[in-house]
Amino acid sequence: MGTIEERWQVLADKDEIRELTARYCFAVAEGDAGAIVELFCEDGSFQMRDRRYQGVEGLRQMYTGAAAGTTPKPFIQNHVIEVDGDAATGRCGVEIRMVNKGEAYTVAGHYADTYRRVDGRWRFASRDFMTYHWVPLSKGWA
């Protein structure tokens, strides 16, 4: 099981990674693309359906474009994380409230994440967004 320091470190890493995803939600809710991009590695990526956005410029484009237009408010939960040194993988559920062309939309799904410790701080290496549904609130998910 390793020394107590090593065992403590795993819990501390998971705690920091959970807060990383929380900070992501706040930065997205505030539409602060600069703050969002800061949470990713320099070569980090975001994938959604068949679209992939990579690197500082790719991510900034994504988060100032389509994402910003829908003013998404993500709420993350159900987080499972596996840490391996300076790398980690995780999966977390998400519910998102957004607006599309003046209509309230509700989204549910999960993120399949990889994380990497860079300069002593955990960041997203990749974030793949899998949706259960993405529907107008007035229509629902049936």
Added chain:
Amino acid sequence: MGTIEERWQVLADKDEIRELTARYCFAVAEGDAGAIVELFCEDGSFQMRDRRYQGVEGLRQMYTGAAAGTTPKPFIQNHVIEVDGDAATGRCGVEIRMVNKGEAYTVAGHYADTYRRVDGRWRFASRDFMTYHWVPLSKGWA
């Protein structure tokens, strides 16, 4: 307060139990009854209203029957856990998106759980589901 190793263990146990409930959500969302049953003790139980499902066969029946038909997507939060050696109790809030006869339903409530460590792994000993409401999304919870 115990040794640092004992104190670390309580936090590690709570971390694992929170992930147990997260794994439950993913297994339910995927409709994977086998994976769900694996998260319970062999004599584990699930209770909902006046119905109780117990043991591997009882649980499998429940999660391949009514539950599977409604394709529930649970999201768990607000988790309080008390650990006592190889046993623990917990309470966690839940919001569930499901479909009933072609109609979107939304459910909110909480689980009153007991957990047990079996073969070095935490599992559900019992999971009692208490609902605040269970309503068509189009009607709402008023």
Added chain:
Amino acid sequence: MGTIEERWQVLADKDEIRELTARYCFAVAEGDAGAIVELFCEDGSFQMRDRRYQGVEGLRQMYTGAAAGTTPKPFIQNHVIEVDGDAATGRCGVEIRMVNKGEAYTVAGHYADTYRRVDGRWRFASRDFMTYHWVPLSKGWA
């Protein structure tokens, strides 16, 4: 980084603070104003828009009045906490299901919290509620 005991303490403090916010949700969902007030410091405060409620009596009034009438069910997530000895600050997302004049309402936002350790137990020193929206479910957040 401090001794292992000090490092453990920070994680234990954050764990207890997360559970404090979970207990808040359960006490609110149960409409138990006494239990809610117990989670605050004696001079603790709750702020919402331009209204501020402070101290045992102020808080009890708030949680037995307007809040109780709407039977709110809060779900908290996305929690970031910074601990500094016996004081801490935090931010957490929240979704609330409530009823207003017979109509289902949905609320999303976050709490900007400060916490204080009093008599060995973490409590809310202040809780400021910032809303993204507060709307009838039938209308949505567009």
